[in-house]
Amino acid sequence: MDPCGEVVGIREYVPRGEVTLPTAPGVPSSMTPLLFLSAVALAAPPELSVAYHGDFITHPGASARTAFGALEVQTGTWWHPKNQTVAYLRTGPAFRFTGPRNGTWGGFAHVGVLGALWAAPTYRVDAGDVRRGPGGDAWINGVAGLELGRHTPDAPIDGWFVRPQMGARFPTFHGMGLDLAVEIGVRFGGAS
Amino acid sequence: MRALALLFLVGCAGDGQIRDQFNVEIDGAVLPVSVRGNADSGKLVVFESGGPSGPGIAERAVDYVVFDESLSDEVAIVMYDRRGTGNALGDYRDDTLTMDRLVEDLRAISRVLDERYNPQTKILAGHSFGALSSQRYLMAHPDDFDGWAPIAPAWTVQDQQMQLDYRFDFLCRVADEQEGDAALWEDMRSWCAENADDPPTVDSKDLDTMYDFLNEIDDRLGAWPTMEPGGLVGALFGSHYNFIDTQMRPNRISDPVWADLKGMDALGELAEIDIPTRIITGRYDDVAPTELAVDGLEALSSEDAALVEIDDAGHYPFHIAPFRIAKTILELF
Numbered sequence: 001m002d003p004c005g006e007v008v009g010i011r012e013y014v015p016r017g018e019v020t021l022p023t024a025p026g027v028p029s030s031m032t033p034l035l036f037l038s039a040v041a042l043a044a045p046p047e048l049s050v051a052y053h054g055d056f057i058t059h060p061g062a063s064a065r066t067a068f069g070a071l072e073v074q075t076g077t078w079w080h081p082k083n084q085t086v087a088y089l090r091t092g093p094a095f096r097f098t099g100p101r102n103g104t105w106g107g108f109a110h111v112g113v114l115g116a117l118w119a120a121p122t123y124r125v126d127a128g129d130v131r132r133g134p135g136g137d138a139w140i141n142g143v144a145g146l147e148l149g150r151h152t153p154d155a156p157i158d159g160w161f162v163r164p165q166m167g168a169r170f171p172t173f174h175g176m177g178l179d180l181a182v183e184i185g186v187r188f189g190g191a192s
Numbered sequence: 193m194r195a196l197a198l199l200f201l202v203g204c205a206g207d208g209q210i211r212d213q214f215n216v217e218i219d220g221a222v223l224p225v226s227v228r229g230n231a232d233s234g235k236l237v238v239f240e241s242g243g244p245s246g247p248g249i250a251e252r253a254v255d256y257v258v259f260d261e262s263l264s265d266e267v268a269i270v271m272y273d274r275r276g277t278g279n280a281l282g283d284y285r286d287d288t289l290t291m292d293r294l295v296e297d298l299r300a301i302s303r304v305l306d307e308r309y310n311p312q313t314k315i316l317a318g319h320s321f322g323a324l325s326s327q328r329y330l331m332a333h334p335d336d337f338d339g340w341a342p343i344a345p346a347w348t349v350q351d352q353q354m355q356l357d358y359r360f361d362f363l364c365r366v367a368d369e370q371e372g373d374a375a376l377w378e379d380m381r382s383w384c385a386e387n388a389d390d391p392p393t394v395d396s397k398d399l400d401t402m403y404d405f406l407n408e409i410d411d412r413l414g415a416w417p418t419m420e421p422g423g424l425v426g427a428l429f430g431s432h433y434n435f436i437d438t439q440m441r442p443n444r445i446s447d448p449v450w451a452d453l454k455g456m457d458a459l460g461e462l463a464e465i466d467i468p469t470r471i472i473t474g475r476y477d478d479v480a481p482t483e484l485a486v487d488g489l490e491a492l493s494s495e496d497a498a499l500v501e502i503d504d505a506g507h508y509p510f511h512i513a514p515f516r517i518a519k520t521i522l523e524l525f
Contacts, residue, residue, distance in 0.1 A: 120214050
């Protein structure tokens with residue numbers, strides 16, 4: 001508990017005055033969080049975010065994300081010059097706390113798929129015959145990261161954020177590949 | 193500041209220069225190939241990296257920066273990742289990792305280079321294990337390259353006893369040459385004298401003494417490359433390459449390839465090489481000693497063959513004498 005009384009935790013997603021914790025008789029206490037999250041998801045308009053997505057910071061891309069309560073769905077792309085252009089779709093839980101002076105912090109864990117929309121020229125050599133073939137690859141990936149930012153109640157946007165993150169790709173030639181990335185973006189709508 | 197400049201300049205190329213990257217798919221593997229330099233010259237230097245687990249393209253961004261730049265006005269330099277290393281993709285089984293498989297991978301890359309750049313002259317260079325693999329390539333495809341530059345050639349690493357014999361000669365020669373740190377060198381000279389008539393064998397119980405001495409030589413004289421911050425930053429953030437993937441890969445290629453090479457008489461088979469050759473060796477290379485390079489020179493059939501010794505270098509001569517090595521390779525064109 002923050003001594004300033006400003007930490008609201010998961011309540012950030014709750015439209016104030018509209019949702020209360022279920023107290024119906026017969027509901028096991030272990031179900032309470034699930035019911036709570038479901039209620040939030042139904043009651044709150046989806047949150048939308050758009051961001052610069054930099055794979056290894058400097059390989060530029062863009063991402064868009066929506067959140068249904070604590071569940072996020074995100075799509076994006078980045079351009080690794082002369083190597084490949086990657087698109088992805090992923091989903092997973094996230095949390096965000098609002099601290100003193102509207103500072104926000106949180107974290108997320110996503111799983112999804114990656115695919116190369118474009119890859120460097122690929123030549124297939126078969127029995128001495130050289131042919132241009134489709135390049136690129138597809139992977140399953142998991143991504144986890146932190147979120148730092150600020151809630152902006154008086155601005156047209158709901159807030160801004162920076163999300164440093166580490167992703168793991170499967171399968172690569174020998175197992176796992178890593179992607180360091182950062183997203184820098186703004187958030188619209190949703191419950192605040 | 194230099195690191196920042198590199199960050200933005202990597203990927204840019206001057207007039208007549210290319211920074212090309214493509215993939216070659218062969219027998220289930222997808223091998224990234226990086227070509228930099230003057231491709232309009234019609235001259236290509238294809239580089240076989242060490243290892244066999246050495247990641248070719250990643251090394252270019254760190255160890256070979258000056259060497260690369262010193263050649264790039266005159267020729268285009270080709271580096272690639274072997275299957276099982278670097279950013280190579282695709283599917284394979286460990287039992288497909290034979291030297292013949294690696295040779296045919298390079299053959300596929302060479303065909304693509306012919307189609308993409310139509311070079312007039314191609315030189316094959318190889319460092320350490322790369323000298324061994326490039327030799328095997330030239331034996332299988334003798335007409336594909338116009339010259340050969342084995343650098344720090346590890347022609348005996350598949351034969352432990354032969355390797356010991358050359359390292360013993362190397363150790364005693366270096367000890368004889370030294371004047372400073374008298375106690376250490378004197379200890380080495382005494383040990384060499386004691387063992388001169390009965391050099392260590394793979395079954396010797398005192399091999400640790402020999403390896404300790406070799407490590408002392410390596411520490412004092414065989415300068416290893418250092419990672420320059422600029423090169424590392426450029427490789428991490430600005431290259432056309434996933435540097436972290438390269439470092440993440442476990443080495444599954446060395447054991448099957450070494451097993452496949454066991455019993456190979458690389459020195460004897462050098463007689464099959466008859467194209468112009470420049471052997472480059474570091475004076476303090478304890479892995480592939482100058483003594484071995486000298487014997488390699490004598491074993492070649494080529495009438496145009498020479499040995500260049502880099503005075504201050506160990507097994508990694510590129511950062512010590514990049515211009516000397518570049519000049520030696522250019523002699524082959």
